[in-house]
Amino acid sequence: MQLRIATRKSPLALWQTEHVADRLRAAHPGLDVVLVPMSTRGDEVLDRSLAAIGGKGLFLKELEIAMQRGEADCAVHSLKDVPMVLEPGFAMPAILVRADYADAFVSNRFENIEDLPHGAVVGTSSLRRQAQLRARRPDLDLRDLRGNVNTRLAKLDAGDYDAIVLACAGLARLGFESRIRTRLDAPEWLPAPAQGAIAIECRDDTPETFALLAALDDAATRECVEAERAMNRALHGSCHVPVAAFARRAGATLHLQGLVGSAHDGRVVRAESTGSDREALGLEVAQHLLSLGARDFIDAQ
Numbered sequence: 464m465q466l467r468i469a470t471r472k473s474p475l476a477l478w479q480t481e482h483v484a485d486r487l488r489a490a491h492p493g494l495d496v497v498l499v500p501m502s503t504r505g506d507e508v509l510d511r512s513l514a515a516i517g518g519k520g521l522f523l524k525e526l527e528i529a530m531q532r533g534e535a536d537c538a539v540h541s542l543k544d545v546p547m548v549l550e551p552g553f554a555m556p557a558i559l560v561r562a563d564y565a566d567a568f569v570s571n572r573f574e575n576i577e578d579l580p581h582g583a584v585v586g587t588s589s590l591r592r593q594a595q596l597r598a599r600r601p602d603l604d605l606r607d608l609r610g611n612v613n614t615r616l617a618k619l620d621a622g623d624y625d626a627i628v629l630a631c632a633g634l635a636r637l638g639f640e641s642r643i644r645t646r647l648d649a650p651e652w653l654p655a656p657a658q659g660a661i662a663i664e665c666r667d668d669t670p671e672t673f674a675l676l677a678a679l680d681d682a683a684t685r686e687c688v689e690a691e692r693a694m695n696r697a698l699h700g701s702c703h704v705p706v707a708a709f710a711r712r713a714g715a716t717l718h719l720q721g722l723v724g725s726a727h728d729g730r731v732v733r734a735e736s737t738g739s740d741r742e743a744l745g746l747e748v749a750q751h752l753l754s755l756g757a758r759d760f761i762d763a764q
């Protein structure tokens with residue numbers, strides 16, 4: 464059997480898909496795995512923030528069309544870029560073991576956010592990162608930064624920014640771990656829901672493919688990221704709204720931390736709880752955030 468994996472063409476997407484292909488070949492000796500690279504609208508429109516052009520689904524649409532047309536059997540995504548509800552007709556048979564979930568402070572001149580001079584220029588297009596930066600340092604000059612990881616590092620090195628914020632996992636996977644000056648870690652700083660996790664999507668009418676892919680599923684990762692995604696879904700979060708979440712196992716239960724903020728003025732509300740049911744825990748933390756006024760931020764975006 465041949466398994467065709469649809470993938471975006473960015474260096475990070477190709478790394479992640481080759482990683483999945485290697486894991487599948489190891490799990491199923493003799494399986495012929497090939498990549499089907501393609502471009503997506505999310506990769507092509509770089510002059511505006513994702514929020515301005517319609518959100519996360521822009522990184523999936525073309526890959527899902529290829530699966531619907533029978534041109535690919537599955538697709539590999541960064542789970543943080545996957546909408547909270549999959550399109551009808553699709554399933555997610557595997558979420559791989561999570562890599563580093565944290566964000567990274569990257570700079571050639573400063574060690575961390577606190578070291579930045581007044582009014583320093585910091586690059587990120589993520590409203591979630593902007594909200595947390597503004598909450599800590601309302602004086603900073605926050606500017607959009609689009610493009611793949613390599614492009615963003617090049618813009619920093621060209622002197623366009625004093626610092627940039629991006630995901631540790633993306634940097635580490637591409638061999639740029641040494642560029643990380645400070646890990647921005649929980650609880651002071653929360654990542655995007657499911658940041659650091661790689662997901663595999665396939666059609667929901669291909670049980671043989673589903674079973675092959677499910678061999679790579681990591682239950683512990685799935686439990687945490689599904690709590691984070693359940694919270695975001697309950698908030699009706701989208702890339703228009705700065706929502707951050709992080710769940711970790713605490714003994715027999717899950718501990719979920721959540722945040723909703725405003726990229727405009729840096730106001731943030733936080734909530735956390737523990738529980739054993741990922742969906743109920745996500746809903747509980749979302750409802751607590753809403754009771755603290757998160758709806759104001761969500762409607763204001």
Ligand SMILES: NCc1[nH]cc(CCC(=O)O)c1CC(=O)O
Pocket residue numbers: 541542543544612628629630631632633657658659660661
């Ligand atoms: N669309 C950006 C994106 N999607 C996933 C990652 C990082 C890798 C991951 O979360 O698994 C990144 C780069 C970044 O946020 O710096």
